[in-house]
Amino acid sequence: MSHQSRVIPDPFEFARRGDTLSGELDARDLPRLAAALRDTGGEQSVSYELSGFRLDDKSFIEVFASAALIMQCQRCLGEVSCAVDAESRLLLVPRGESMPDEGLESDDFDPVEAGRDFDVLDAVEEELLLALPLAPTHGDCSVPAAKENGDDRSPFALLKSLKTKS
Numbered sequence: 129m130s131h132q133s134r135v136i137p138d139p140f141e142f143a144r145r146g147d148t149l150s151g152e153l154d155a156r157d158l159p160r161l162a163a164a165l166r167d168t169g170g171e172q173s174v175s176y177e178l179s180g181f182r183l184d185d186k187s188f189i190e191v192f193a194s195a196a197l198i199m200q201c202q203r204c205l206g207e208v209s210c211a212v213d214a215e216s217r218l219l220l221v222p223r224g225e226s227m228p229d230e231g232l233e234s235d236d237f238d239p240v241e242a243g244r245d246f247d248v249l250d251a252v253e254e255e256l257l258l259a260l261p262l263a264p265t266h267g268d269c270s271v272p273a274a275k276e277n278g279d280d281r282s283p284f285a286l287l288k289s290l291k292t293k294s
């Protein structure tokens with residue numbers, strides 16, 4: 129399972145056929161993602177699914193990724209478990225063709241240059257990196273950061289309440 133590489137040989141054909149591809153991996157095998165994680169020796173599982181579709185004569189691949197990661201708590205510097213879900217639509221732009229104009233760019237999708245051998249794990253890693261919490265903290269962190277000035281509504285508590293909503 130580890131150190132696997134996965135490619136979609138022809139991503140445009142993948143989109144045209146409406147194919148799907150799913151799998152699981154260990155986040156520690158994705159180098160850029162691993163750099164943001166605490167390695168506790170155990171697997172940090174990622175499951176992903178890619179599905180292709182066509183819309184307005186354009187080819188898309190939708191990426192879903194869901195991961196159970198271990199990061200460093202920004203309050204106590206201990207380990208904190210983070211459930212990270214990512215979802216994105218990639219617009220496949222054939223190599224050699226110009227990327228969409230800024231004005232045409234939409235929040236609904238991200239244009240990516242694509243040729244043969246679309247790198248699945250690279251796309252999954254990219255989406256997870258974008259979805260990582262900026263300042264992960266424990267829900268009930270043992271460091272009483274708010275006690276110093278007697279204010280329960282510390283910036284951390286506020287951040288925490290914002291995070292649980294998202």
Ligand SMILES: [Zn+2]
Pocket residue numbers: 201202203204205206208265266269270271
């Ligand atoms: Zn903590």
